[in-house]
Amino acid sequence: MIRHVLRYPxxxxxxxxxxxxxxxxxxxxxxxxxxxxxxxxxxxxxGPSAVHWLGTDALGRDVFSRLLAGSTVSVLxxxxxxxxxxxxxxxxxxxxxxxxxxxxxxxxxxxDALMMLPFLVFAIAMTAMLxxxxxxxxxxxxxxxxxxFFRVSRAAALSVANAEYIEAxxxxxxxxxxxxRRHVLxxxxxxxxVSAASMTGACLSIVASLTFLGIGVVPPDPTWGGxxxxxxxxxxxxxxxxxxxxxxxxxxVWALNALADAMRDTGTDNKEKPA
Amino acid sequence: MTAAIDSSRASVPDLRLGHAKALLRQVGxxxxxxxxxxxxxxxxxxxLGVVSGLDPAAAIAGDAASPKTIARIRADLGLDLPMxxxxxxxxxxxLRGDLGTSWFNGVPASELIFQRLPISLSIAGMALLAGIVGxxxxxxxxxxxxxxxxxxxTTLFAAVVSSLPPFVVAFLLILIFSxxxxxxxxxxxxxxxxxxxxxxxxxxxxxxxxSVDVVADxxxxxxxxxxxxxxxxxxxxxxxxxxxxxRILFVHxxxxxxxxxxxxxxxxxxxxxxxxxxxxAIFNMPGMGKLAADSxxxxxxxxxxxTLVVSILLILACNLCVNVLLGILQPASRRRN
Numbered sequence: 067m068i069r070h071v072l073r074y075p076x077x078x079x080x081x082x083x084x085x086x087x088x089x090x091x092x093x094x095x096x097x098x099x100x101x102x103x104x105x106x107x108x109x110x111x112x113g114p115s116a117v118h119w120l121g122t123d124a125l126g127r128d129v130f131s132r133l134l135a136g137s138t139v140s141v142l143x144x145x146x147x148x149x150x151x152x153x154x155x156x157x158x159x160x161x162x163x164x165x166x167x168x169x170x171x172x173x174x175x176x177x178d179a180l181m182m183l184p185f186l187v188f189a190i191a192m193t194a195m196l197x198x199x200x201x202x203x204x205x206x207x208x209x210x211x212x213x214x215f216f217r218v219s220r221a222a223a224l225s226v227a228n229a230e231y232i233e234a235x236x237x238x239x240x241x242x243x244x245x246x247r248r249h250v251l252x253x254x255x256x257x258x259x260v261s262a263a264s265m266t267g268a269c270l271s272i273v274a275s276l277t278f279l280g281i282g283v284v285p286p287d288p289t290w291g292g293x294x295x296x297x298x299x300x301x302x303x304x305x306x307x308x309x310x311x312x313x314x315x316x317x318x319v320w321a322l323n324a325l326a327d328a329m330r331d332t333g334t335d336n337k338e339k340p341a
Numbered sequence: 342m343t344a345a346i347d348s349s350r351a352s353v354p355d356l357r358l359g360h361a362k363a364l365l366r367q368v369g370x371x372x373x374x375x376x377x378x379x380x381x382x383x384x385x386x387x388x389l390g391v392v393s394g395l396d397p398a399a400a401i402a403g404d405a406a407s408p409k410t411i412a413r414i415r416a417d418l419g420l421d422l423p424m425x426x427x428x429x430x431x432x433x434x435x436l437r438g439d440l441g442t443s444w445f446n447g448v449p450a451s452e453l454i455f456q457r458l459p460i461s462l463s464i465a466g467m468a469l470l471a472g473i474v475g476x477x478x479x480x481x482x483x484x485x486x487x488x489x490x491x492x493x494x495t496t497l498f499a500a501v502v503s504s505l506p507p508f509v510v511a512f513l514l515i516l517i518f519s520x521x522x523x524x525x526x527x528x529x530x531x532x533x534x535x536x537x538x539x540x541x542x543x544x545x546x547x548x549x550x551x552s553v554d555v556v557a558d559x560x561x562x563x564x565x566x567x568x569x570x571x572x573x574x575x576x577x578x579x580x581x582x583x584x585x586x587x588r589i590l591f592v593h594x595x596x597x598x599x600x601x602x603x604x605x606x607x608x609x610x611x612x613x614x615x616x617x618x619x620x621x622a623i624f625n626m627p628g629m630g631k632l633a634a635d636s637x638x639x640x641x642x643x644x645x646x647x648t649l650v651v652s653i654l655l656i657l658a659c660n661l662c663v664n665v666l667l668g669i670l671q672p673a674s675r676r677r678n
Contacts, residue, residue, distance in 0.1 A: 178374065179381035181608070182660070184652035186615035187633050191645045194637030195393035271506035275619045278508060279634055294508065298623060301527075305520055312509045320504035 070332040077328035080321035087318050090134060091141035098131035102288050111303045120310050123296050133310060136288035143204055143282070144269035148262055150208025155215025156258055160250065163223040164242050177213045185210055186275060193281050203282030207272055211265055215258060222257040223250050260329045267322035274315050290315055367668030375657050383435065386649045387428050390642040396420065397444035435650055441643035450647035453632060460530050460628035464620060465613045467548035468555065475552065476559025480602065483560060484567025485590065495564070499557035507616050511550035511623050518546060528625040547620040555609050562605045566598030596670045607663040611656050
């Protein structure tokens, strides 16, 4: 699967970008040349220089260091949101196909209701009212993206639920659990992987929106979204300011989308010409 | 949306009924789904307040208050009731149009919300309009002229935009139109009743920033719909009968091809209303989203719940409209089968 995906040039570029982001996320805080929280009142709102590669903000903090230090939180938050969404979406999504009409009906109505919630407003309300921390933000976003995973895994499971080989397995006495494990998951995992990749990108952008508003991560802790917010406040002094954090977010989201597309394309290729 | 698809399927035998009757049925079945969804969504909203464990009584009573005073305030606010009763009480008030009063300044939540609603509705509504117009135009051109340069440009645009968070688009637009060209203001809001031109100038950047994503998605869906529909036999038949290209496209093909685009549009509305929060913050507009964010940070539960209820109602209303539209369009596409 991985080799097939890497045939696409866009997927190779995406992997390269994601590799860089992964390095930033794991080693970013250690690589930072300055203390991301240290204020230097002698150097406020500077442009890029040899000392401060991306200049300094209104409090004299080194922007490049803050960008590196903020990577961990930004990336981790979106990954964990997706993990929460996966857990809360895929399990009921699969079970809704196998556990009978009543369970299915309740789940479908719950998912309908979740989709009708105003996404960001609800994420903000939930995070802020439960104590405004990263864990809260993660759960809020994770719960709100649950419908995506629910629908994808349910659709994939529905496509095989009535297949003859599953009927055969049942006749031979296989339990629901083993049918899911041995036959259904094989169909569900690729579909879910594709949407997990693109949802990680979406979550990165959502988490950036939240931290941009000061929700989830409280200043002065740096995040990509928070950096954008301070850059916006100083837009007249540093019009180039938002470019670096924005570029980082856009590149990561693009890479995840490109990877998802490549994965989807290899999936459909295989279906067209079964080997 | 499953709801839309299910109900349209259900309306197949209705073709023999009058058009109006079928439409009424469509509205009825959509409402049948919307009402339970409304109650579940508001239940989630209510539970959010309960789970937060916020209790304003001590803060309202002040430092020197006796436990008795605090208990009285809690009783006034209805916080001493068991939880299901609290929900029923709250729901009853909501259905009568009373969203409670702010725990912080005692102003009715509905008053706070309706002061700010025009701002959010202006941005989200204008973004919706821009998204529909722009998306339809691009989708039409790309779908009709498949493989042309414009088609490829549209596809590229859609791919790029889907990876841009709306606030990044807002930055770019501010940089270009406010800082370089100086045509539009980068912050503040002007009410429509005071100065229509100023209103349009104030909301145009936020609305456009919010709409790019909608433009891209609608264009993509409409293109796919058109490409599929244009290869159908009835189109060849229409060409043979000598109908003009324009008539074939706008009278026959478009209504059949619009289904997926409309369904995506319905799903975009919650994003638009939610996305207005960030846009309002960027452009420093005192809209409903900003109210929700500020109130949530202060722990002002009634106001947060009020904004959520109003947003949910707006979203459900938009969904109803889209489903009715789908109902008007669908019978024509069903006749083919």
